[in-house]
Amino acid sequence: MKTNRRAFAATLVVVLFVGSAVRAQEPIPAPPPVLATETEAEVPAPPPAVAIPAPPATTLALSTEMMDPMLASRVTALLDYRASVTRREMIFSGITLMALGAVSTGLGAFLVSNSDDSFVGRGLDTDSFFGWLLVATGPAAVIQGIGLFALTAPVEERANRYNAQFADGMSREEYAALGGELRADASMAHFQRMLGSVAGFSMCAGGLAAIFVTGASSNLSDDDRTFGYAFGGTTIAVGALTGILMLAVRLPQERDWQAYQEGVPPESYSARISVSPSAFASGGGLNVSGSF
Secondary structure: HHHHHHHHHHHHHHHHHHHHHHHHHOOOOOOOOOOOHHHHHHHOOOOOOOOOOOOOOOOOOOOEEOOHHHHHHHHHHHHHHHHHHHHHHHHHHHHHHHHHHHHHHHHHHHHHOOOOOOOOOOOOOHHHHHHHHHHHHHHHHHHHHHHHHHHHHHHHHHHHHHHHHHHOOEHHHHHHHHHHHHHHHHHHHHHHHHHHHHHHHHHHHHHHHHHHHHHHHOOOOOOHHHHHHHHHHHHHHHHHHHHHHHEEEEEEEEHHHHHHOOOHHHHOOOOOOEEEEEEEEEEEEEEEEEOO
């Protein structure tokens, strides 16, 4: 009986061993393929890489094309002419202001010294008031006149700058840059001229108002009435002249811009009379100058 049990156990061990060996020799099946989901199947492939061009150079090479030498000489003559005229106008205006300032100061001192009223006392009479007013405004005019001698006008700076650039010829870029400056000056000059014209005709309205008030006042003396009419008439005349001249006569900056557009003809820097508005601390008016 024990023998049969041992034989059965041995047979069972052999069968298990053989079965394990057979299973070990069987190939392991490959895992099933992973199927792409619907969302992944719809994702397009990325586009191919595109080469990004290099940025342009920051320094642009200017054209070396030069303008006609004759045109360059005419442009230089125009700039020099405008600078010389402006310098003469500044010298004349400076001398005039210094002379007026000195006269105003001297006249004011004379009025104050011959007045009976004290500056600190009970008040100022008419002579003292105008005397001190002239003493206060006279030195300001002298300082303005000195400043006109010492300062350099923009047209003078422009002439010096472009004459140095045009020493070796004038390129198209330099000619275009000059045109931009002249156009900006012409636009500002036109605005100032229209503003001066409006101011002139406004003075006419003020003169008419002065005449109307003088005529409507019944308690004026003959001298005061005469003064009122004279003041109103003078204001109308000066205002009308200023308004008409500002409308009719172009300023030098406007003429320079037209000359540039026409190729700077020689007559653009010939003898002429110019009219321009002027304003100072002591007053304003018209600046009339001639160049021959």
